Amino acid sequence: MKKNTSQPVAKPNVKKNDQVFVLTGRSRGARGRVLRVLADQGKAVVERVNMVKRHTRPNPNKGIQGGILEREAPIALANLMVVCPECGKPSRLGRKRLEGGGGQRVCKACNASFS
Numbered sequence: 001m002k003k004n005t006s007q008p009v010a011k012p013n014v015k016k017n018d019q020v021f022v023l024t025g026r027s028r029g030a031r032g033r034v035l036r037v038l039a040d041q042g043k044a045v046v047e048r049v050n051m052v053k054r055h056t057r058p059n060p061n062k063g064i065q066g067g068i069l070e071r072e073a074p075i076a077l078a079n080l081m082v083v084c085p086e087c088g089k090p091s092r093l094g095r096k097r098l099e100g101g102g103g104q105r106v107c108k109a110c111n112a113s114f115s
């Protein structure tokens with residue numbers, strides 16, 4: 001399969017430690033905290049969302065116990081919505097440029113801006 005590398009990757013609106021709302025998939029309707037954003041894959045790992053069971057072999061050298069572990073699997077950013085810290089609603093976000101560089105995200109529901 002040919003990999004399409006020419007497609008620009010949009011900068012994700014989701015950031016680490018955001019509260020997000022899951023729109024689709026097995027964990028639909030759940031809310032959780034973002035643990036990790038995998039920007040290059042367009043995915044994020046969300047606490048207690050999209051749990052999968054991993055059957056792991058014990059590896060004493062690495063201190064791995066083995067057995068069935070539950071882990072969060074990455075979920076596509078497109079299936080997530082950031083929960084606004086001001087109004088507490090899953091909202092669409094805009095972006096606002098700040099003077100002196102950087103930007104802030106703006107909640108389109110209540111117009112609150114946050115970093």
Ligand SMILES: [Zn+2]
Pocket residue numbers: 084085086087088089091107108109110111112
């Ligand atoms: Zn809001």
